[in-house]
Amino acid sequence: MYSKNSGQTPNARSGVLVLDPEGVVVFGSGTGLDTHIQGKLSALWDARGTRPVSAMFILEGTSEPMTVVSFASAGTGCFVLYRHDRGDPLYEFVSSVDFSADILRHFVTDPYEAITVVDDQARIRYMSPVHEKFFGIQRGEATGVDVNAVIENSRLAAVLRTRKTEVGHVQTMRGKSRVVSRTPIVNPEGRLVGAIGQVMFKSPAAVEALGEEIRRLRQEISFYERELPRLRGSTQGMESIVGESDAIKKLKERIKKVAPLDVSVLLVGESGVGKDLVAHAIHQLSPRGHKDMVLVNAAAIPGNLVEAELFGYEGGAFTGAEKRGRTGKFEEADQTTLFLDEIGDMPLDIQVKVLRTLQDGSFQRVGSSTQRRSEFRLISASNRNFERMLTTGDFRLDLFYRISAVTIRVPPLRERLEDVPMLAETFLERFMRRHNVQGKYFGPRVMAYLQSLPWPGNVRQLQHTIERAAIFSEQNEISCEDCEVPREVGSGADLEELSESFGETARSASGFSLGEPVGVRQAKSRVELDMIREALQRFDGNKKKAAEYLGISRSHLYKKITEFDSSLR
Numbered sequence: 001m002y003s004k005n006s007g008q009t010p011n012a013r014s015g016v017l018v019l020d021p022e023g024v025v026v027f028g029s030g031t032g033l034d035t036h037i038q039g040k041l042s043a044l045w046d047a048r049g050t051r052p053v054s055a056m057f058i059l060e061g062t063s064e065p066m067t068v069v070s071f072a073s074a075g076t077g078c079f080v081l082y083r084h085d086r087g088d089p090l091y092e093f094v095s096s097v098d099f100s101a102d103i104l105r106h107f108v109t110d111p112y113e114a115i116t117v118v119d120d121q122a123r124i125r126y127m128s129p130v131h132e133k134f135f136g137i138q139r140g141e142a143t144g145v146d147v148n149a150v151i152e153n154s155r156l157a158a159v160l161r162t163r164k165t166e167v168g169h170v171q172t173m174r175g176k177s178r179v180v181s182r183t184p185i186v187n188p189e190g191r192l193v194g195a196i197g198q199v200m201f202k203s204p205a206a207v208e209a210l211g212e213e214i215r216r217l218r219q220e221i222s223f224y225e226r227e228l229p230r231l232r233g234s235t236q237g238m239e240s241i242v243g244e245s246d247a248i249k250k251l252k253e254r255i256k257k258v259a260p261l262d263v264s265v266l267l268v269g270e271s272g273v274g275k276d277l278v279a280h281a282i283h284q285l286s287p288r289g290h291k292d293m294v295l296v297n298a299a300a301i302p303g304n305l306v307e308a309e310l311f312g313y314e315g316g317a318f319t320g321a322e323k324r325g326r327t328g329k330f331e332e333a334d335q336t337t338l339f340l341d342e343i344g345d346m347p348l349d350i351q352v353k354v355l356r357t358l359q360d361g362s363f364q365r366v367g368s369s370t371q372r373r374s375e376f377r378l379i380s381a382s383n384r385n386f387e388r389m390l391t392t393g394d395f396r397l398d399l400f401y402r403i404s405a406v407t408i409r410v411p412p413l414r415e416r417l418e419d420v421p422m423l424a425e426t427f428l429e430r431f432m433r434r435h436n437v438q439g440k441y442f443g444p445r446v447m448a449y450l451q452s453l454p455w456p457g458n459v460r461q462l463q464h465t466i467e468r469a470a471i472f473s474e475q476n477e478i479s480c481e482d483c484e485v486p487r488e489v490g491s492g493a494d495l496e497e498l499s500e501s502f503g504e505t506a507r508s509a510s511g512f513s514l515g516e517p518v519g520v521r522q523a524k525s526r527v528e529l530d531m532i533r534e535a536l537q538r539f540d541g542n543k544k545k546a547a548e549y550l551g552i553s554r555s556h557l558y559k560k561i562t563e564f565d566s567s568l569r
């Protein structure tokens, strides 16, 4: 029940409504005089026995939503009302957080967030209990008193004058130094309504400790900034190519010779031999080495996107294109090195366009007729047999001449088995460092065993074998059994069986040398197909895992799948 004698709706934004135990209006002001609001609050108040009234809530169904703070004492319902527009952060906060009152209570009472609130006349309106205790005053004793009469060295009055926030100031109070912040509060209409003072840190020492931490972190950052070029060098330069065999020594000599010359280099060799590392080393040692090398993997880009990826495109050139267009790899590589990996997988129509760019450095973005220019050094790599592709017409001879001013063959691991121990130790050490593991080492017969394997997946396969062994070895000592290569992938025994049936040696059976008899090639394809099918089944079609298991790159696996596509389906 509510009183009929309430006035008419005023134009106020806030108000107060006090109801007696029967729901009769005892007092109303501002929006508290709105009869509609009175009716709604009275109904809530009547139902308090079954549904307790929240300390803070949003009153909907009125001309504008109201934020209501309720205080109940001795059966009297006291409601403080604020009219808020939707979208107002306070409205959003109260309507979406049903424990909003508890949060506000936390802010006004939490000892670590202790606050003092003053009005626009610098009179204290609220002081957190912890502040009152600090100043030795009773609960509410300072309310209404000028802040300067209560808090020494207060600058809240000054902040009201300047309207400028002060953060991190040291203030001495009762002989103690505190780091404080002072913030003027302006309401949505732009009127200055008061200010809040807050202790941020209990002592300048806490700030000093924070400053010290920042200084330490800065030092750490500058250490890494200094170290980065060195680390980059060691992970991407010549140092990353592990091995001391004659074959590797010769390879490094060729890299050193060719790096400073601005000629195109073609890297050939089986999958996993380290062509990528060689490309990085050449770039690092070249005059362009201070810039990042731009990488393109022709086998990893879907056929219909190769052109856009290489040449870039104008906005809206094709469905799915970015609105503002995009720079292509040729443009990105201006003044640095472009590494075209798996160039043997490039479609013929793109080969023609690439050739044109390589001849005069000019190209057009897809969807544009403007000629652009780029000056870059080209390094290409492929594990494909160019001799065969040139014969079959799958690779253009003129492009081949352009990309292969210098050709470097990266030898397969089986031609430099003396590098196996050093590589294996390096991979084990890297694994332990990366995963924070200690104490793993190879058993006495492991190196000889590893050197007896033909490694058709080359260094990549060796690396994965060592990592697998480090993960699965029960003891710290890694045994030959831990390093077993899955039979399907080509253990020595497999290859021997294979070679016996086709009259080949184990070594050449795992290679891809030119001029193999057709029968062997077909048989190899069959074995490869079986191995790939098996690996894909084992890993539920997950190509990344299948490629790792087979010891080949993912791009090589994709290539093989495309080749075998019809039979795999």
Ligand SMILES: Nc1ncnc2c1ncn2[C@@H]1O[C@H](COP(=O)(O)OP(=O)(O)OP(=O)(O)O)[C@@H](O)[C@H]1O
Binding pocket: 240, 241, 242, 243, 269, 270, 271, 272, 273, 274, 275, 276, 277, 278, 382, 383, 423, 459, 460, 463, 552, 553, 556
């Ligand atoms: N000599 C080496 N020393 C240290 N790590 C090597 C060496 N050769 C290869 N690796 C490592 O073996 C893995 C495969 O090397 P990389 O990717 O360079 O081979 P790739 O010839 O480019 O293969 P693909 O033709 O499949 O792309 C990489 O993890 C690389 O770091």
